[in-house]
Amino acid sequence: MLLSTRRGCGFNSVKLSLRVIIVLCILLIYVSSRILLSSFSSALPDKIEPNFRIDNSYQKYNHQHDNADDIIDNIIANDRNIVDILEYNESMSTNYTAQISQYQSESGTTVTNTTTAAPTKKPPSMEDMIIDTQRQKIAAEMNDFNFTEEMIGLSSLTPETNGRQIHNIIISTWRSGSTFLGDILNAIPGTFYHFEPLAHFLTAQIRGPPKSTDAINTISELLKCNYTGLQQYLRHSKESGNQFLRAHTVPLWNSCKPHENLCWDPNFLNSFCRLFPIQTMKIVRLRAAFAESLFKDPALNVKVVLLIRDPRGTMASRKPHSWCDRPDCNTSAELCKDLVDDFKSAKILINKYPSQFKAIRYEDLSLNPFNMTKEIFNFYGMPFDQNIDNYLDLHTRTRDGGDYSTFRDSKTVPFLWTRSSTWAEVQRIQSYCAKAMSVWGYKLIDNKKELNSTMFNPLLQNPFAYDADFAAT
Incomplete structure (x- = not known):
């Protein structure tokens, strides 16, 4: 239990x-x-x-999973849109690049900024249009020009095409015929003419440094078509009372006068000068000895003609002009000292530079203009064509115009001094100029009766006489 x-x-x-x-x-x-x-x-x-x-x-x-699926679907759709946009942009870029290439090929220009809208051609400047117009005029003028074997063609002579420009110079003094000879040379097609390029030295002769250094530099830079550093030359020629100097360069004056600032714009002048195959100068303030400085510069390609006149004719022609109020112009002693020095220089230069230096007398040119002009043109390497023949025929038969006119009876003009000068004036000039007249071949007048005689011939043999055989052709 x-x-x-x-x-x-x-x-x-x-x-x-x-x-x-x-x-x-x-x-x-x-x-x-x-x-x-x-x-x-x-x-x-x-x-x-x-x-x-x-x-x-x-x-x-x-619900969140469904939203995520929607987001993923949206992302995929957006990706497809982005791909479409990229493909479209690539297509547009290809088309635009092709358009630019076609434009560059047609216009010869270069487009560097491809982010801009459609490219447009830049309109030419006023200066460019003037330059292009003159270029075409020169080509037309030279179309029938008789080019020598040395010249080859226009492009071989123009600096803008890296050609070797021809440079022809006249050295003389005031009222000795240099305007007459200068205008003959200026009648050659394609010529850029300098009328007294040393005018800014005023009424003075250039006999040594420092003026000679400045003068040679001015001439050299002009012949090289470089106006950039020539402020004094440009400033002087721009003054209202001196613009006639520029007017002698007819193509330039006609082109720039409607736009006057261009006439003295160094950049424009540099480009304009480089269009021409020939440059010609007439110089009345520089003594012959300094031509050697130009010969020593091989880039200049210079030939010089020294033009001499009877001092009695030179002084008589200067007498009416108020600008000739300086000792270098109004005293026969200074003139004849220069004539003697020029003679000494001419002997040296002709011996040393026979193909680049020549001495002639104005009286010989005036008495025999056609044959002497042929000789001068032969020296310069210029063809003597029908245009020059026509010019001489027009300008040497009758006198027309004022004291500076080159329309004249060439056979009488050199000796007008025998009628306009007094016997006292002739005696005074001869007292200072006997040596100069002797070396250059001018005869002294012995009395007043001989001065007034229509039979008096003041010319003796020219020490640098031209080739008579050539002149007769």
Whole structure:
């Protein structure tokens, strides 16, 4: 009995323990479910039933998943749009590049900024149009020009095409026929003519440094078509009373006069000068000895003609002009000293540079203009064509115009001084100029009767006489 009682008590204890374990398991399951549900929706009210919470959490997850799918779809669609845009831009860039290449080929220009809109041709400047017009005029003028073998063609003579320009210079003094000879040379097609480029030295003869250094530099830079550093030359020729100097350069004056600032713009002048195959200068302030400085510069390609006149004719021609009021111009002693020095220089230069230096007398040119001009042109290497023949025929038959006119009866003009000068004036000049007249071949007048005689011939043999055989052809 006692044993049965003990067995009953043990069984009851086991049952109690099982119940406790079961309760604990239920509590564990409940707590675990709470934790699991909280991961889906920790914000749901405690009183909502567990099944609803689970269903709602899955619905929210599914909704978020659907949204994610939509986002991915949108991204894929956007990617496709981006690819389409990139392909379109590449196509447009290819087309635009092709358009630019075609434009560059047609216009000869270069487009460097391809981010801009369609390229447009830059309109030419006024200076460019003037230059181009003159270039065409020169080409037309030279179309019938008789180029020598040395010249080859126009492009071989123009600096803008790296050609070797021809440079012809006349050295003389005031009122000695240089304008007449200069205008003959200026009648050659394609000539850029400098009328007294040393005028800014005023009424003075240049016989040594520092003036001679400045003068040679001015001449050299002009012949090289470089006006950039010639401020004094440009400033002087721009003054209202001196613009006639520029007007003698007819092509330049006609081109720039409507836009006057261009006439003295160094950059424009540099470009304009480089169009011409020939430059010609007539210089009346520089003595012959300084021609050697020009010969020593091979880049200049210079030939010089020294033009001499009977001092009695020169002084008579200067007498009416008020500008000739300085000792270098109005005194026969200074003139004839220069004539003697020029003779000495001429002997040296003709011997040393026979193909580059020549001396002639104005009277010989005037008495025999056609043959002497042929000789001068032969020396300069210029063809004597019908245009020059016509010019001489027009300008040497009759006198027309004022004291500066080159329309004249050339056979009488050199000797007008025998009628306009008094015997006293002739005596005074001859007293200072006997040596100069002797070396250059001019005859002295012995008395007043001889001065008034229509039979008097003041010319003796020219010491540098031109070739008579050539003149007769």
